Amino acid sequence: MRASLIQICVDPAESVAARRDRAAGLVRERTGSDLVVLPELWTTGAFAFDHFGEHAEELRGPTFLALSRAARDAGVWLHGGSIPEHDAGGRLYNTSLVFAPDGTLAASYRKIHRFGFDQGEAVLMGAGDRLVTVDLPETTLGLATCYDLRFPEQFRGLVDAGAETLVVPAGWPARRAAHWNLLARARAVENQAYVLACGTAGTHAGTEQAGRSLVVDPWGEVLAEAGTEEEILTVDFDPATVAATRDRFPALKDRRLGLAEPKEIRP
Ligand SMILES: NC(=O)CCC(=O)C(=O)O
Numbered sequence: 001m002r003a004s005l006i007q008i009c010v011d012p013a014e015s016v017a018a019r020r021d022r023a024a025g026l027v028r029e030r031t032g033s034d035l036v037v038l039p040e041l042w043t044t045g046a047f048a049f050d051h052f053g054e055h056a057e058e059l060r061g062p063t064f065l066a067l068s069r070a071a072r073d074a075g076v077w078l079h080g081g082s083i084p085e086h087d088a089g090g091r092l093y094n095t096s097l098v099f100a101p102d103g104t105l106a107a108s109y110r111k112i113h114r115f116g117f118d119q120g121e122a123v124l125m126g127a128g129d130r131l132v133t134v135d136l137p138e139t140t141l142g143l144a145t146c147y148d149l150r151f152p153e154q155f156r157g158l159v160d161a162g163a164e165t166l167v168v169p170a171g172w173p174a175r176r177a178a179h180w181n182l183l184a185r186a187r188a189v190e191n192q193a194y195v196l197a198c199g200t201a202g203t204h205a206g207t208e209q210a211g212r213s214l215v216v217d218p219w220g221e222v223l224a225e226a227g228t229e230e231e232i233l234t235v236d237f238d239p240a241t242v243a244a245t246r247d248r249f250p251a252l253k254d255r256r257l258g259l260a261e262p263k264e265i266r267p
Pocket residue numbers: 040046114115145146147148150170171172173176179
């Protein structure tokens with residue numbers, strides 16, 4: 001299976017409309033890949049909180065249409081990264097869109113863990129409450145977005161739902177690049193799954209982006225890693241390695257669920 005991660009540069013000097021056209025063009029050039037992945041909130045920038053409302057779209061808005069056509073033209077599965085979505089009531093969500101090769105929407109996923117503590121995304125956007133997997137002919141994708149990477153229970157839930165390839169679009173900042181790499185590898189090792197982690201390049205809202213997109217195999221080996229600039233990372237991987245790894249080293253079978261609550265021990 002061939003995956004291409006488009007680590008696009010989010011530069012405030014480029015308009016959202018221009019970046020949308022450019023991203024669609026980059027997807028069209030990936031004919032021959034099975035799966036193409038874009039990062040989190042690449043239209044606005046994940047840290048451009050002040051612009052979330054201005055650039056929010058209904059689910060089937062301009063970015064949806066551009067990505068749907070690009071997926072169809074390229075004949076690829078497309079994880080279109082995420083958009084700032086507004087629902088009918090005007091509530092915002094950080095929503096990922098996955099398209100089938102005929103351009104139809106295969107799945108959408110609203111980011112569950114919002115970043116910012118009491119600021120930014122955490123107060124501006126609503127939280128998703130649904131784990132999402134997507135069946136491709138070769139593998140089952142499990143969806144998560146950026147800050148979700150810090151919450152292993154979400155990934156275990158995806159694995160329990162059948163996920164073998166965990167896809168994580170992100171807008172991860174450069175100052176925590178070491179966490180990005182470590183957490184992506186940890187999620188791959190503990191879940192014995194592929195991790196496709198696609199970030200952005202550039203600096204927006206004063207936040208330098210890490211780039212450093214990576215693909216990790218179920219044994220924790222980094223198959224490919226991008227630099228810090230705009231780049232397309234293309235990797236061939238064998239989805240059958242997930243089952244082979246889980247058979248050879250069946251740690252997932254040794255889980256101890258439903259343990260008793262800790263007892264208070266008095267001296
Ligand atoms: N957009 C994000 O979710 C950023 C997450 C982040 O910076 C971190 O977890 O660190």
